[in-house]
Amino acid sequence: MSAENSAYFLAGAGDERTLQANAHAFARAHITPRPLRSLGGGSTATTLLGKPLAAPFLVAPFAYHRLLDDAGEIATARGAEAQEIKMILSAQSSVDMTRLRAAAQSCDWFQLYWMGSREATHAVAQSALTAGFTTIVLTIDAPVQGVRDREIEARFRLPPDITPVNLAHVPRPRFAPLADGQSLVFDRIAPDLPDWDDVAWLIETMNAPVVLKGILHPEDAAKAVQIGAAGVIVSNHGGRVLDGAPATLDVLPAIVAKVGSAYPVLVDGGIRRGIDILVALASGAKAVLVGRPVVCGLAVAGELGVSHVLRLLRDELEVAMLLAGCATIDDITPEMVHLNR
Numbered sequence: 001m002s003a004e005n006s007a008y009f010l011a012g013a014g015d016e017r018t019l020q021a022n023a024h025a026f027a028r029a030h031i032t033p034r035p036l037r038s039l040g041g042g043s044t045a046t047t048l049l050g051k052p053l054a055a056p057f058l059v060a061p062f063a064y065h066r067l068l069d070d071a072g073e074i075a076t077a078r079g080a081e082a083q084e085i086k087m088i089l090s091a092q093s094s095v096d097m098t099r100l101r102a103a104a105q106s107c108d109w110f111q112l113y114w115m116g117s118r119e120a121t122h123a124v125a126q127s128a129l130t131a132g133f134t135t136i137v138l139t140i141d142a143p144v145q146g147v148r149d150r151e152i153e154a155r156f157r158l159p160p161d162i163t164p165v166n167l168a169h170v171p172r173p174r175f176a177p178l179a180d181g182q183s184l185v186f187d188r189i190a191p192d193l194p195d196w197d198d199v200a201w202l203i204e205t206m207n208a209p210v211v212l213k214g215i216l217h218p219e220d221a222a223k224a225v226q227i228g229a230a231g232v233i234v235s236n237h238g239g240r241v242l243d244g245a246p247a248t249l250d251v252l253p254a255i256v257a258k259v260g261s262a263y264p265v266l267v268d269g270g271i272r273r274g275i276d277i278l279v280a281l282a283s284g285a286k287a288v289l290v291g292r293p294v295v296c297g298l299a300v301a302g303e304l305g306v307s308h309v310l311r312l313l314r315d316e317l318e319v320a321m322l323l324a325g326c327a328t329i330d331d332i333t334p335e336m337v338h339l340n341r
Helices: 003-010 017-027 073-082 097-103 118-131 149-153 184-188 196-205 218-226 248-259 274-282 292-324
Strands: 029-031 046-048 051-053 057-059 088-090 109-113 135-139 210-215 231-234 265-268 287-290 337-339
Touching: 003 149, 003 292, 017 029, 017 248, 017 274, 029 274, 057 292, 073 088, 073 097, 073 292, 097 118, 109 118, 118 135, 118 196, 196 210, 210 218, 218 231, 218 248, 231 248, 248 265, 248 274, 248 337, 274 287, 274 292, 274 337, 287 292
Parallel strands: 057 287, 088 109, 109 135, 135 210, 210 231, 231 265, 265 287
Antiparallel strands: 029 337, 046 051
16 A cells, blocks of 8 residues: 555545544453353354344445555455355445445445535435435534645545545535635634434435434534434544544443444444454444444455455454353443443
8 A cells, every 4th residue: 555545545634543542442342252062063153223134243434445556445345245244335435336346245334424415425326326325324523624644645535536426516515705704614614514303304304314423522423313313433533533532342332222222323533353243242333333343454455355355354343252251242241341441
């Protein structure tokens, strides 16, 4: 992977405190195994939003896979499908969503950002549903890009032949010229940002479940339940937006306690091994999203690299479950894990 691409895909915002905190939170977790349990017929299978999953993790949405492999998102999706793992397609995909759906039917979750207006956001979401996607993931934690020092230092730029092809016809927000005393962010960008009423409107108008990605506070999770979100993803955008935001694992238990253990709460950030998946599940998550390990697999060996990384994660999860005394996902319980602060 080039220095420029490494800065884009693997670095975080600012001093990368949040990026590091995500991984450190899992490193602090301790698991208490329960030996001599009956483990015959075990499985990593579970359900999410009423649909079966072979294992409780999905490929996180990330942009511009063609920077890492010529086949782009198609290579990632096929590698995931080979291991019976779902992939969430980013709105900033470098491959057309219809081509992607034709190449990998199991990739049926679509992630988007707020596109500046209700109409534009609804149009992109509707185009995804028309292409065959069944679940919409709305990212709410990145109204502006974080200050990514390493990306700036590496002078990362997209090559001219790689663009967010699925957003080609989406109107971009038009900002008025700066006047004396205006703030670049608050006066030019803030008017186009959504609020809870906008998100509630989108949920009401979508003929598909909408999951909100970027929740870090229990009250925001409760608000998501109130407006009808099908689930939430506890996420700090992989430490790429607000440096200093809490590690996702540290806030996960309180969010689950607020919305109840039956509500679909997912988590991402800092997950590198199968044991991390077990810790996240014991802390209340129904499933996790995995990003940077997949990025590395795609960069090294394309479709095969993605498949290999996901196979390793699933194998490691199975070994961790066996050693902890868990035959099924339902056997993974909160008292198994202690999160050292």
